[in-house]
Ligand code: HEM
């Protein structure tokens with residue numbers, strides 16, 4: 001194992017590194033780039049939705065005849081937008097980047113338990129993501145059957161779908177390596193005195209996320225293998241008997257079931273939405289505790305609620321399938337579990353809201369993003385409830401309402417939390433400060449734009465406009481009343497893109513600024529701040545590995561000398 | 572820099588890192604094969620007619636293969652136990668025998684598969700969903716066997732040098748590989764009755 005004292009070449013230090021911090025940053029940069037690309041795909045689609053059938057400016061010539069976005073390509077962009085945002089963007093950023101960098105630091109560990117596997121996990125992710133987008137260059141274009149890849153559509157789709165499946169297999173492998181690593185690290189490498197109930201909430205959320213990834217992803221891998229078999233060697237796992245495509249009966253033996261795919265897919269993809277939200281809870285909790293200068297209300301309820309959430313997330317998946325004809329008994333079961341799983345979400349949100357009560361809040365950029373997260377996640381969660389009830393879902397399923405629902409949870413929800421995390425930990429990673437003015441501009445513009453994009457979706461959805469329409473509903477009578485909203489949403493989407501320039505500029509300016517020399521600028525309690533320098537030492541993290549004496553949120557303890565007591569403070 | 576509990580057990584968990592890691596890995600493997608077994612049940616329940624395993628498959632050959640794998644699991648344990656007893660020669664012996672059993676399994680599997688393809692009309696994965704799921708599940712299982720053989724082969728051959736420098740670590744490695752190998756064996760114990768007998 002190499003440490004930092006002797007000279008290392010650029011390649012061993014930054015590219016093939018096994019240091020969890022470097023790998024965390026590799027994950028962060030790669031996934032942020034993917035978020036940008038995923039956003040770009042959507043920005044093109046939004047043009048077609050706002051002005052159907054008119055040439056797209058600037059890039060139209062690359063898209064199709066007359067500069068108009070062709071319908072097949074619209075489908076590809078949609079499928080790849082979803083895939084890239086979720087599997088290449090948000091999860092690798094939330095789990096790969098934040099988890100890698102801060103879980104070892106927060107538990108007082110010198111590195112992850114398996115540093116080499118950690119690097120392997122990043123590189124399989126990298127490879128998988130490259131494979132995913134090579135789909136754009138194969139005949140027929142990238143996968144175009146939605147991020148959900150439902151057969152028989154996906155089975156009979158063009159070659160891009162095969163590429164998608166191979167990419168998925170790589171990503172699942174990467175996530176397997178990453179989750180085993182986090183689990184073992186948290187269980188085995190906690191510093192002395194770091195008992196389970198002293199873990200920062202952030203570590204808890206990463207730990208539970210790792211469990212979800214470990215156990216939910218393999219069935220999708222099984223499903224991907226089965227779909228590959230269907231596509232490549234003509235098995236019929238997902239193909240019903242006598243399926244007619246373009247007027248001809250397919251030659252497959254038949255006897256399979258498209259529903260089987262949906263079960264296997266959602267068995268992963270519902271836990272996956274908690275993979276998207278749990279790390280966000282963790283980051284927001286850290287930021288809120290730090291900036292209210294108060295202990296988190298109900299630490300234990302938070303922990304138990306999250307564990308319960310983790311368990312329940314495995315038995316709600318078929319609420320995505322009410323309209324498939326799987327039967328009302330099964331539907332009733334999944335309605336019940338879906339209503340039950342809302343309870344821990346409410347507990348978590350309530351605990352965080354109550355934590356604000358009576359605090360002397362510091363409104364810095366990370367805190368603004370964390371505070372923005374709370375109502376946005378609230379809207380996302382509440383709009384999920386009608387979807388969880390089969391009777392209401394019959395009307396809402398596959399409309400823009402669903403799109404509004406999940407974007408509220410993931411975009412102004414999780415992505416805001418991730419921004420909060422980036423601003424909060426930036427001084428730790430670089431030893432420098434970010435610019436507060438640019439940060440606040442970034443927050444307020446993003447906040448307005450996010451709502452401008454997603455709020456109208458509830459309206460168009462309630463009017464019955466379906467998702468995945470190439471013309472944005474122009475040719476449907478029932479959409480006539482709300483069609484104008486498309487342009488409104490598109491404009492806000494593009495403005496949202498422009499708002500991110502504040503973020504990019506902030507990153508560049510701050511990275512070029514001088515180091516502040518502060519170790520713990522936010523006066524935080526957790527050992528990632530108190531026991532390492534900023535930026536942390538090279539491989540090995542701590543000058544002396546800390547011993548833990550206190551809980552994670554001892555802020556404003558009566559009688560204490562300062563308003564925060566580090567976890568490693570014996571006193 | 573040394574990662575703690577890489578070789579020695581952590582007192583409060585009683586495990587060293589690698590062992591815990593492999594248990595988690597196996598948990599995910601359970602979910603992988605669990606997904607496939609669920610698919611099997613789902614597909615079978617969804618159709619009126621589902622062939623009997625013996626319509627297509629060779630039970631005596633599979634029984635022989637079951638014996639091979641169970642024996643290989645036993646010799647795998649013996650090879651680890653030999654290391655615990657400091658008997659490197661015996662380790663080599665048992666490790667080698669394990670590899671031979673695994674190879675025997677593959678040879679039998681090869682004959683089984685080729686008999687299906689050579690049948691007239693050929694029995695292919697696309698023939699029906701029973702054969703489809705049979706080839707998929709046993710195929711994935713064979714991949715697991717191959718992966719296991721690769722690792723066991725490495726520690727039998729070049730990797731065994733570690734015994735001279737870090738015997739405890741080496742013994743741990745063999746224990747971990749063993750856990751994996753027993754799992755692969757266990758998967759077969761489920762595959763055999765489900766596919767061949769039911
Ligand atoms: C808190 C309670 C929640 C409830 C009751 C709920 C319920 C639902 C239901 C029933 C659907 C299916 C709607 C349909 O297709 O007709 C759905 C879709 C979705 N939800 Fe939620 N949800 C909740 C929270 C979340 C969270 C936290 C996330 C992500 C971080 C999320 C992400 C999604 C996604 C991505 C979809 C759409 C998938 C697709 O069809 O493409 N949900 N939700």
Ligand SMILES: [Cu+2]
Nearest residue numbers: 270317319320
């Ligand atoms: Cu769900």
